[in-house]
Amino acid sequence: MVSAKPYPDVSSSVNKFKVTLSLCCVVFCLMLLGATIACDKINTFFKPYVATVNGSKIYLEDYKSQLDREMRIVPGAFLTQPDYRKRFEEEVLDAMITEKIMSLRAQELNISISDAELEKKIKEFKQDYGKDFSNLLAQGNVKYEQWKEDFKKDMLLQNLVAIDVNARVQITDDEAEKYFNEHRNNYKTESRVRVAQIVVRELALAKKVSARLKAGEDFASVAARVSVGPEAYRGGDLGFITRQIMPEPLDKTIFSLPVNKISPIVQSSYGFHIFKVLEVQSAKTGNYKDIKEEVISDIRSQKEDAAFINWLEALKMKAVIKKEKDIPGKNK
Numbered sequence: 001m002v003s004a005k006p007y008p009d010v011s012s013s014v015n016k017f018k019v020t021l022s023l024c025c026v027v028f029c030l031m032l033l034g035a036t037i038a039c040d041k042i043n044t045f046f047k048p049y050v051a052t053v054n055g056s057k058i059y060l061e062d063y064k065s066q067l068d069r070e071m072r073i074v075p076g077a078f079l080t081q082p083d084y085r086k087r088f089e090e091e092v093l094d095a096m097i098t099e100k101i102m103s104l105r106a107q108e109l110n111i112s113i114s115d116a117e118l119e120k121k122i123k124e125f126k127q128d129y130g131k132d133f134s135n136l137l138a139q140g141n142v143k144y145e146q147w148k149e150d151f152k153k154d155m156l157l158q159n160l161v162a163i164d165v166n167a168r169v170q171i172t173d174d175e176a177e178k179y180f181n182e183h184r185n186n187y188k189t190e191s192r193v194r195v196a197q198i199v200v201r202e203l204a205l206a207k208k209v210s211a212r213l214k215a216g217e218d219f220a221s222v223a224a225r226v227s228v229g230p231e232a233y234r235g236g237d238l239g240f241i242t243r244q245i246m247p248e249p250l251d252k253t254i255f256s257l258p259v260n261k262i263s264p265i266v267q268s269s270y271g272f273h274i275f276k277v278l279e280v281q282s283a284k285t286g287n288y289k290d291i292k293e294e295v296i297s298d299i300r301s302q303k304e305d306a307a308f309i310n311w312l313e314a315l316k317m318k319a320v321i322k323k324e325k326d327i328p329g330k331n332k
Contacts, residue, residue, distance in 0.1 A: 050093060051323045053100040058093075067092050072141065093323070099157070101315050106160045113155050121155060122148065165311050169303045171296055180288045180295045187286045187295070190243070194279040195254050196220065196236035198227040199271045206265045206272035213262050219276045228271065240281070250275075 049057040070092050071079060078084050106112070126133050137147055180187065196219060200206050209226060213219060220235025227236050243255060253266050254275055263275040288295070 049324065051097055051321065053097055054104060054320050056100060056104060058096050058100055063093060063096060066096060069142075097321060097323075098312070098316075099153070101319050101321075102157050102160055102312075103153075104319075105164065105315060106156055109160070109164065111156065111160050111163060113152050113159070118148075118152050118155065122151065125151070161308060165307050166304050169300060169307055171299050171303070176292065176296050176299060177288055179299055180291075184285050186298075187291055189281070189284050189286060191283040192240045192242045192281050193254060193277050194240045194281075195238050195257075196223060196276045196278055197229060197231070197238060198223045198236050198274045199229045200226060201228060201271045203265070203267075203272055206274065210262075210265055210274055213274065219262070236276075237278070240279075 047057075048060040050060050050063045051058045067089065070088075074088065079088065129136060137144060198209055198219070200209065205226070209222060212222060220237070223229075223232055223236030229236065231238055241254070244251060246254060247268060250266055250268055250273060253263050253273075254277065257263050257275060257277045259277050259280055261277065263273075266273045266275070286294075
């Protein structure tokens with residue numbers, strides 16, 4: 001018969017102690033994490049702010065940061081004038097309040113920008129600017145992360161306006177046609193000419209070219225061989241132009257020249273020119289059916305602008321906005 005052990009099982013006691021110690025560590029860590037979160041909440045609670053919109057705060061550090069960025073693009077001389085400085089600071093704060101109102105509306109409608117959407121849009125933006133993108137940030141002394149945050153914010157507000165404002169704008173065919181009939185002058189096409197040129201640096205060469213053209217040589221062939229203009233490879237063809245595009249006296253010469261006639265030599269700061277008018281199109285009013293989409297686009301732009309103003313004013317009227325009177329560092 002095996003007798004009972006006279007002493008406790010040391011191994012079992014040690015294991016129990018380890019488990020107890022581990023549990024204590026877990027509890028301690030959770031308490032520490034809770035304390036950290038609580039401290040963050042306390043710090044946020046006591047964080048100085050410059051205004052509230054429906055209870056949502058605009059913090060002083062964000063206001064100062066925005067103010068600093070805006071000040072970089074304003075001539076320094078203006079900021080030395082107290083009245084202008086005060087108005088400038090108010091305008092920056094008002095803009096942040098407007099942005100906050102819109103951001104809260106986006107939250108209300110559950111509108112957000114995902115990381116994937118943001119990265120896709122940034123990629124497109126960088127492709128548009130190419131190598132100039134980095135220079136763009138450097139010139140503005142803007143950090144990439146700050147730019148990215150602002151870019152995301154702009155995307156959010158654009159989506160909000162598209163969904164909450166622009167989507168409500170409707171334009172009927174009858175409305176568009178009526179608008180066209182009342183604004184026909186807006187859709188007139190100016191008279192224009194399609195013209196080709198030969199431009200050379202020396203007068204002596206220009207005279208030789210003029211003689212060759214008068215002798216019957218093809219204008220486009222001569223232009224391709226001797227003209228120094230960037231359009232020479234097209235036979236000197238500049239395409240269609242309207243009045244006042246070219247400097248005087250070139251403009252006057254071109255628009256007084258009959259089709260297929262060769263102009264006399266005309267001097268400008270670029271050199272010596274010889275022109276040939278290839279085609280003339282008279283001024284005319286567009287046909288509604290041909291420019292219907294342009295008319296609708298014009299109406300939509302006007303309606304969206306008006307709708308946005310009314311929408312924003314309505315949001316501002318409903319918002320509870322409180323500005324702090326004493327803002328540290330703010331011009332009095």
